[in-house]
Amino acid sequence: MKQTYQLKINGKSQSVRAAPGTPLLWVLREQVQLTGTKYGCGVGQCGACTIHIDGKVQRSCVLPVDAIGPDQEIVTIEGLVADSPDHPVLLAWAEMDVPQCGYCQTGQIMAATQFLNDTPKPNTDEIRAGMMNYCRCGTYNAIAAAISRAADLGNK
Amino acid sequence: MNIKIQRREFLKGSVGLTGLFLFGCSNQKPVDTEDVIRSELGVYLNIFSDGRVLFETPNAEMGQGTYDALAKILVEELDADWGKVEITLSGANAAMANPKLFGQVTGNSDAVRGYFPVLRNAGAAARSMLIQAAAERWNVPSIECTTENGWVISGSNRASYGDLSEAAGKLSIPENVTLKQASEFKFIGHDFPRKETATKITGEAIFGIDVMLPNMLTAALAMPAEAWGKPKMVDDGGASSVDGVKAVIPVFGGFAVIADDFWTAKTAAEKISVGIEEDDVQRNSSAEIQEHLSAMSGPQYDEHGVLFAGVNGGKDLAVSRVAFRSAISNGKTLKLQQSVPFLAHGALEPLCCTAQFDTNKLTLWAPTQTPKGVHALAVKLSGLPKDSVEVHRTFLGGGFGRKWHTDFIQQSIETAMAMPGRPVKLIWTREQDTQHDFYRPAHASHVEMGFDDNGKITAWKNVIAGKSISKTWSAFYKPEAPDRTLHKVPLYDFKTIHLETRAVDSPVPIGYWRSVSHAHTCFFTEAAIDEAATTWDRDPLEYRLEHLKDERPRRVLKALQELMSKSENDAGTSSGIALMSGYDGFCAVGVQITLADQNLDVNKIWAVADCGLVIDPENAKRQIEGGIFYGLGPALDGKIEFDERKVQSSYFNDSGASSPFAAPLVEIKLLPSDAPPGGIGELGTPAIAPALCNAIAAAGGPRIRDLPISKAGLRVRV
Numbered sequence: 023m024k025q026t027y028q029l030k031i032n033g034k035s036q037s038v039r040a041a042p043g044t045p046l047l048w049v050l051r052e053q054v055q056l057t058g059t060k061y062g063c064g065v066g067q068c069g070a071c072t073i074h075i076d077g078k079v080q081r082s083c084v085l086p087v088d089a090i091g092p093d094q095e096i097v098t099i100e101g102l103v104a105d106s107p108d109h110p111v112l113l114a115w116a117e118m119d120v121p122q123c124g125y126c127q128t129g130q131i132m133a134a135t136q137f138l139n140d141t142p143k144p145n146t147d148e149i150r151a152g153m154m155n156y157c158r159c160g161t162y163n164a165i166a167a168a169i170s171r172a173a174d175l176g177n178k
Numbered sequence: 179m180n181i182k183i184q185r186r187e188f189l190k191g192s193v194g195l196t197g198l199f200l201f202g203c204s205n206q207k208p209v210d211t212e213d214v215i216r217s218e219l220g221v222y223l224n225i226f227s228d229g230r231v232l233f234e235t236p237n238a239e240m241g242q243g244t245y246d247a248l249a250k251i252l253v254e255e256l257d258a259d260w261g262k263v264e265i266t267l268s269g270a271n272a273a274m275a276n277p278k279l280f281g282q283v284t285g286n287s288d289a290v291r292g293y294f295p296v297l298r299n300a301g302a303a304a305r306s307m308l309i310q311a312a313a314e315r316w317n318v319p320s321i322e323c324t325t326e327n328g329w330v331i332s333g334s335n336r337a338s339y340g341d342l343s344e345a346a347g348k349l350s351i352p353e354n355v356t357l358k359q360a361s362e363f364k365f366i367g368h369d370f371p372r373k374e375t376a377t378k379i380t381g382e383a384i385f386g387i388d389v390m391l392p393n394m395l396t397a398a399l400a401m402p403a404e405a406w407g408k409p410k411m412v413d414d415g416g417a418s419s420v421d422g423v424k425a426v427i428p429v430f431g432g433f434a435v436i437a438d439d440f441w442t443a444k445t446a447a448e449k450i451s452v453g454i455e456e457d458d459v460q461r462n463s464s465a466e467i468q469e470h471l472s473a474m475s476g477p478q479y480d481e482h483g484v485l486f487a488g489v490n491g492g493k494d495l496a497v498s499r500v501a502f503r504s505a506i507s508n509g510k511t512l513k514l515q516q517s518v519p520f521l522a523h524g525a526l527e528p529l530c531c532t533a534q535f536d537t538n539k540l541t542l543w544a545p546t547q548t549p550k551g552v553h554a555l556a557v558k559l560s561g562l563p564k565d566s567v568e569v570h571r572t573f574l575g576g577g578f579g580r581k582w583h584t585d586f587i588q589q590s591i592e593t594a595m596a597m598p599g600r601p602v603k604l605i606w607t608r609e610q611d612t613q614h615d616f617y618r619p620a621h622a623s624h625v626e627m628g629f630d631d632n633g634k635i636t637a638w639k640n641v642i643a644g645k646s647i648s649k650t651w652s653a654f655y656k657p658e659a660p661d662r663t664l665h666k667v668p669l670y671d672f673k674t675i676h677l678e679t680r681a682v683d684s685p686v687p688i689g690y691w692r693s694v695s696h697a698h699t700c701f702f703t704e705a706a707i708d709e710a711a712t713t714w715d716r717d718p719l720e721y722r723l724e725h726l727k728d729e730r731p732r733r734v735l736k737a738l739q740e741l742m743s744k745s746e747n748d749a750g751t752s753s754g755i756a757l758m759s760g761y762d763g764f765c766a767v768g769v770q771i772t773l774a775d776q777n778l779d780v781n782k783i784w785a786v787a788d789c790g791l792v793i794d795p796e797n798a799k800r801q802i803e804g805g806i807f808y809g810l811g812p813a814l815d816g817k818i819e820f821d822e823r824k825v826q827s828s829y830f831n832d833s834g835a836s837s838p839f840a841a842p843l844v845e846i847k848l849l850p851s852d853a854p855p856g857g858i859g860e861l862g863t864p865a866i867a868p869a870l871c872n873a874i875a876a877a878g879g880p881r882i883r884d885l886p887i888s889k890a891g892l893r894v895r896v
Contacts, residue, residue: 023421041422044441052396052439057388058381060575062526063608067829070526099381115379119371119796122804123241124378125385125526125575153838156830158526158576159241160807162841164800 028092031056032101040087047071047082050098058099058128062156069155072129073098079136099128102135111135114172122159130155134169143173221273222252222300225308229328229340231256231263236274236293238284238547239267239374240525240574240581241804242859243797246372248293250365250793255301255357258339259328260365265373270549270569281550285582285690287761287857290793294855302355304346311345312337360791360852369796374573385575386545389532391601395424397593398443399606400450401432401614404823406685407454409433415449426450429592430585431614436593440605454823459685464620464819467684468517471622474643474680475515483641484658486665486677495678502676505637506628512710513626516883518698518867519817521618521691522833527575528611529586533594534601535560540567540591541601545574547582555584559591578808579690583616612833613825616689617818619645621664623702628674633714634724638672640665640702643680645688647695657681663690666699669759670707670725686820692808693860696760697867701885704756704868709881718872719755730788731757731764733849737786738766741847745770751781754873756865763789763856765802767865773877778892780810780842783866788849789856798858799846805862806844811836813867814894815886831896834886840895 024039031054038053045064050056050073059082062070066081073082074097075090090096102109111134121127130153137144137152144152149166157165224232233252239245249265268274274282278292305325312330313320315337323332328339360366377383400417402409409432417435418426422442426435432452437443461467473479480499488498489505532543533556540560546552549569556567574581590604606614621644628637647663648655655661664679691697711721719739726732735757742753753770768784785802792798816834819826827833871882880890888894 040439041442041445043445044439048439048441055390056381057384057390060385060526061387061528061605063829065608065829067831068526103380112379116371116375119375121241121372121375121378122243122800123239123526123574123576124374124383125573127378128381131379150839150841156526156835156837158524158578158808158830158835160804160836160841161800162807162836162838163803163844165838 027087029087029090029096030093031096032098032104035092038087042088043086045083046073046085046087046090046096049087050082056098056100060125060129062126067156068126069133070126070129072132072155074132074136077136077139079133099132102132109135110172110175111138111168113175114168118164118168118171120161120164120168122161126155126157130157130165134165134172138169138173138176142177144169221268221271222297223256223304225304225339225343227340227343229262229338231258231328231339233263233265234268235265236268236271236276236282237289238571238574238577238581240284240547240577242289242801243372243794244289245374246370247290247793247797248297249373250370251290251294252297252301254363254365255298256305257325257327260370262328263373267571267573269571270553272550275550281548283550283582284547284577285579287859287861290855291762291857298357299355302357303351306352306355307346307349308339308342310349311342315342315345366791366793367795369794372797384572385527386530386532386543386572387527387575387605389543389572389603391532391534394532394601394603395436395438395597396440396443397434397436397602397604398440398447399429399432399434399589399604399610400447400452401610402452402454403613404454405613405820405825406459406687406823407457409452410455412451412453415451417446417449420446420449425596427592427596429589431589434589434593434604436597436602444607461684462823463821464520467686467820468519468620468622471620471643471682472515472517474682475622475624475641479643479680482680483678484661484681486660486679487667487675489674489676498676502637502639502674505674506626509631510629511627512713513624514706514709514883516623516625516702516705518621518701518885519819520620520686521812521816522612522615522818522827523578523580523691524612524830524833524835525574525576525578525580528608529580529606530604531587531590532601532603533590535591535594535598537598538562538566540594541570542568542587542590543570543572544587545572545581546587547574547577547579548584551582551584552587555587556591559588560595578692579694580615583689609828612828615818616687618691618697619647619686619688621698623698625702625706627706627710629710629714633716635670635672635707635710637674638668638670639676641678641680642699642702643682644698645684645686646681647688647690649681650688651690663695666695666760668703669728669731670722671727672725692805693760693863696758696860696864697809700756700758700864701867704865705871705883708754708756708868708872708875712875722757730851730853731759734764734766734786734788737847737849738768738784741784741786741845742768745782750774752873752877754869754871754876756868756872758861758865761789761857761861762854763787763858763861765789765861765865767806767862767869769866769869769873771870771873771877773874773879773892776892778814778874778887778894780840780870783842783844785844785862786847786849787861788851788853789858789861790851790853791855792848792858793855795848798848801858802846802862803844805860806866807836807841809863809866811896813870813885813887815888815896817886834896837896
C-alpha cells in the first residue's frame with residue numbers, strides 16, 4: 023500500500039505518495055516531475071541518478087524513500103541550477119560543451135560539484151579517482167577538463 | 179556552383195500560417211496524401227516574421243551532434259543569424275528521407291553525408307527567395323542584393339529575413355541556386371557551442387524516459403530469462419492483483435505490467451514467472467556457437483561460402499579459390515584463425531517509449547533511430563490510417579544502433595492499445611536492456627597470407643563466418659550477393675585478394691552495433707597485417723605503408739607516426755597501431771600500454787583522422803574519442819555469453835562498458851581534407867581493438883587472435 027512521506031526537495035517541503043521501498047529516484051521523477059535525475063542501472067553503478075542529500079553525493083536509484091527523513095536536504099540538478107545558476111561547474115560544462123547524448127551529464131554535474139567541494143584543486147589523477155559515473159558516449163576526458171576548468175573558476 | 183533544384187512546386191502562403199515562410203526541398207518523391215501536403219508546405223525550414231529561424235531536424239540526436247551540424251549546413255547557405263536559429267526534432271515525415279538510407283532513419287554515420295546536398299540546396303534556395311522578395315520590394319535587380327547574417331542588403335536598403343519571410347514564402351522555388359565555395363564557409367568547419375548543451379546541463383532536455391503526460395500510466399516488463407524462444411506465462415505470481423496495477427497483458431517478447439508508477443509496475447512484474455515454449459533449437463550456449471563459427475570459417479564448410487571479392491575482380495567462387503591457391507603455391511604463408519564475441523549496445527538510457535491510443539488516433543513519443551519504422555509499425559498494429567498516427571521524437575540517451583530496432587516500440591503500442599485514452603510509458607530495466615538486446619554478432623575469421631621474397635603480402639584470403647545482419651534485417655538482402663555486414667574489402671594493395679563470407683543460421687537476436695562490420699573486419703585485418711609485419715621483422719607502420727597506394731590513408735598513418743614519436747621512448751611502454759577506413763574517411767589509432775606481470779595498463783591513445791570536409795571540428799574529435807571508448811571496453815573485456823540461452827551479464831561493468839576509472843587520455847588530430855564530408859560517429863570505434871592487441875604483442879605479450887583481450891589471461895582494467 024502506498025504511504026505518504028514528507029520530503030524536503032530543493033529547499034521545499036512536500037508530501038509524496040509511494041509504496042515503501044520505492045527508490046527516491048522514481049519519487050523525484052514521477053511524483054515531483056524532476057526528470058533531470060536519470061535512471062541508468064538501478065543498482066547504484068552508473069551514477070545517472072546522482073543527487074545530493076545533506077550535502078553528500080547519493081545514488082538515488084538505490085535509496086528507499088522511507089529511509090529519508092523529512093528534514094534531510096535533497097538537492098537535484100534542478101535545485102542546483104535554480105540555486106546557483108552561475109555555479110562554476112555549470113559554467114565550465116557549458117564552456118567546454120561537455121555533453122554528447124547528455125543522458126549522464128546531470129548526474130556527472132551533481133557528482134562533480136560535490137567532488138570539488140571535497141577537492142577544490144584536484145589534479146588529473148584525483149579527478150580520475152574521484153569521478154565514478156559512467157558515460158557511454160565516452161566524454162570522460164571532456165568531463166575531466168571541465169572539472170579542472172570549474173576548479174579554476176571556483177578558485178578565482 | 180550551380181545546383182538544379184529538383185522539386186519545383188511550392189504551395190504559396192497557406193491558411194493559418196500567415197507570417198510563416200515555409201520551404202521544402204526534398205529529393206524524396208512523396209508517397210501518400212499526408213506527405214504531399216507536408217512536403218509542399220516545406221519540411222525543414224520556417225522563418226517567422228519575428229526573425230526566428232526554425233530548423234526541423236530529420237535526424238535523431240543521440241550524442242553524435244547532428245542536431246547542430248545539419249542546422250549549420252542549411253544556415254551556411256541561408257546566411258542567417260545563428261543566434262536566431264532554433265532547432266527542433268521533427269516528427270515522422272517521409273519527405274525527410276535521408277537520400278542515402280531510403281527513409282527517415284538515423285544510422286551508418288549517414289546524417290551529414292546524406293543530408294549535406296539536400297540542406298545546402300534548401301538554404302541556398304531560401305536565401306535566393308528572400309533576396310528576390312527584397313529586390314521586388316526595393317525595385318532593384320536581385321543581382322544588386324546581397325545578404326549578411328540574416329539581412330538582405332542593397333545599397334542603403336536593409337531588410338531582415340523575418341521582415342521578408344511572408345513575401346518570400348509566396349515566391350516560386352528557384353530552379354537553380356548558387357552554392358558557396360568552401361573558402362566562403364562561415365559555419366561549416368567552424369566550432370560553435372552546441373545549441374542543446376544548455377538543456378542537457380540543466381536537466382531540461384527531454385529524453386524518451388522523461389516524457390510526462392497528464393493521466394499517464396507506466397509499464398514494466400516481465401520477460402523470459404532466455405534471450406530467444408517464444409515466451410509463455412508460467413505463473414502470474416499475483417502480479418495483476420497488486421495495489422496500483424491496472425493490467426497485465428501479453429506483449430512482444432513477454433508480458434507488460436501497467437500500473438500507476440514504474441516501481442509498482444516493476445516490482446509486480448518481478449512476481450511473474452515467464453518461461454519459453456519448448457522448441458528444437460540447437461546450440462544454446464555462446465561457447466557452442468563460437469565453436470561452430472570457427473569451424474564454419476574453415477575448409478570443411480567450403481560449400482557454405484559466398485564470394486565477397488574475387489581474385490582479379492572475378493565473380494566465380496571456385497575460380498577465385500583456385501586462383502588464390504596458385505598465387506600462394508610458391509613461398510612462405512601465414513595462416514591464422516580469429517574471433518570476436520557477441521556484444522551488447524548498453525545505451526545509458528534504457529529502452530523506453532510512450533504511446534497513447536484513442537479511438538481514431540495513435541500518438542507516440544519515441545527515442546528512436548527510425549521514425550520511418552516506428553510510423554509504419556504503429557500503422558500496422560493499430561490498423562489506423564497513416565495520417566492518424568503521429569510520432570513525436572525525443573532526444574536519445576545513447577542509441578548505438580539499438581534504437582533502430584522497434585521491439586520496444588511494439589511493446590509500447592501494445593500497452594497503449596490495452597489502455598485506450600490514457601498515455602502509457604514503457605520502461606525497460608537495465609538488466610532487461612542487457613539481456614534482451616540485438617547483439618553485435620560473434621564472428622570467426624580465417625586469414626591466409628602469401629608473401630614475396632621481401633616479405634610483402636602478395637596474396638590475401640579472409641573467410642568470415644557469422645550471422646548476417648543484412649540477412650536478418652535488410653529488405654535488400656540477396657543470399658548470393660556480397661554481404662557488407664559480414665565483410666569489407668581491405669584498403670591495402672595485396673595484389674591477389676580472395677574474400678568469402680559464410681552466413682550462419684542462428685536464433686541469437688543480432689543487430690547493428692556502432693561501426694557494424696568494421697568492428698570485426700578491422701580487427702581481423704589489422705591484427706593479421708601486424709602479425710605479418712612481426713613475422714618479417716618490420717616496423718608495423720612502415721609495413722602498412724608498403725602496402726598502401728592511396729594517398730589519404732598514407733597521410734593519416736604518417737601523421738600518426740609523427741604524433742606518437744614524441745612518446746615513443748617512454749620507459750617500460752609499448753605501442754601498437756591500427757588503421758580504419760570507412761564512412762568515406764580514414765582513422766589511424768595508436769595506443770601506448772604498459773604490460774607487466776600480466777597486468778595491462780592503457781596509458782594513452784592517439785588518433786589521426788581524415789574524414790573529409792568537417793562541419794564541427796571539435797565535435798568530430800569528440801566523436802572519434804567517444805567512438806574509441808566505445809570500442810575500448812569491449813576490446814579489453816567485453817562479451818555477452820549465453821548459457822542455456824541466458825545472458826550472463828546484467829550491467830555496464832560485466833558487459834564491457836568503458837568505465838571512468840580506466841579512461842586514458844586521448845589525443846586526436848584531424849587532417850584538413852578537400853574530400854566530401856565523411857561520417858564521424860562510428861569512425862573511431864573499430865581500430866582500438868587491433869591497436870591494443872598489436873601493442874600487447876609488441877610488449878612481448880601474447881598475440882591475441884580472439885577478443886576480448888581478457889580471454890588471454892591478462893588482467894585488464896575496464
